[in-house]
Amino acid sequence: MAIEVTVSKTKPMTVAFVSRKGPYSQLGETFPKLYDWLREKGYEPAGPPSGVYFNSPGQVPPEELLWEIRCPISGDVAPSGPDERGFGVKRVEEVEVACTMHKGPFDQVGPVYGELVGWIMENGYEIAGPSEEVYLTDPDYTPAEDLLTEVRFPIKKK
Numbered sequence: 476m477a478i479e480v481t482v483s484k485t486k487p488m489t490v491a492f493v494s495r496k497g498p499y500s501q502l503g504e505t506f507p508k509l510y511d512w513l514r515e516k517g518y519e520p521a522g523p524p525s526g527v528y529f530n531s532p533g534q535v536p537p538e539e540l541l542w543e544i545r546c547p548i549s550g551d552v553a554p555s556g557p558d559e560r561g562f563g564v565k566r567v568e569e570v571e572v573a574c575t576m577h578k579g580p581f582d583q584v585g586p587v588y589g590e591l592v593g594w595i596m597e598n599g600y601e602i603a604g605p606s607e608e609v610y611l612t613d614p615d616y617t618p619a620e621d622l623l624t625e626v627r628f629p630i631k632k633k
Contacts, residue, residue, distance in 0.1 A: 478587060478590045479575060480575050481574055481575070482572070482573050482630070483571070483572060483574065485569055486569060487567065488547045488567050489548055489550075489564060490545040490546060491563070492509075492543050492544065493562050494542075494557060496538075496539070496542075497537070498538065499537070499542070500537075502581075506524065509562070518550070518564075519550060520547065520549075522546075522547035524544060524545060524546045524609075525544075525608060526544055526607065526608045527605050527606070528541075528606045528608070529542060570603075571629065572627040573591060573595050573598075573600060573627060574627035574628075575594075575627075576626075579620055580619040581624065584626060591628060592628070600630040600631065601632075601633050603628075604628070606627070606628050608625070609625040
């Protein structure tokens with residue numbers, strides 16, 4: 476597999492988030508809950524949602540996976556939470572990232588990670604934080620083979 480990698484800086488943003496512990500199979504049910512919470516609070520989405528993954532299936536059993544779903548929001552919203560259900564708002568600062576695109580089903584993104592990590596190491600960088608997937612297409616309206624996911628890692632020069 477040959478991937479194209481770009482190095483860029485993310486934009487600082489305010490995000491609504493929900494943190495979870497458990498298998499990635501819970502992702503599908505977690506996105507609607509975050510969007511329901513956004514509607515409850517009257518927050519306006521301002522970009523595509525993302526998932527941040529603090530560990531991986533190769534490191535821990537599925538029930539120990541730590542992850543967070545985020546959605547950028549517009550307006551001047553103060554950081555808060557997480558509340559008793561795990562929802563909150565926080566500021567995400569600018570960071571340099573190495574990123575690549577995956578086209579296809581979400582459950583087939585795994586090999587992209589190995590390729591991206593290899594590129595990072597081979598090009599004089601080191602990983603400086605958890606991986607993130609930005610979901611650029613909606614699986615409710617896009618066939619699985621056409622889904623677009625940006626996979627990225629925060630990096631710094633060695």
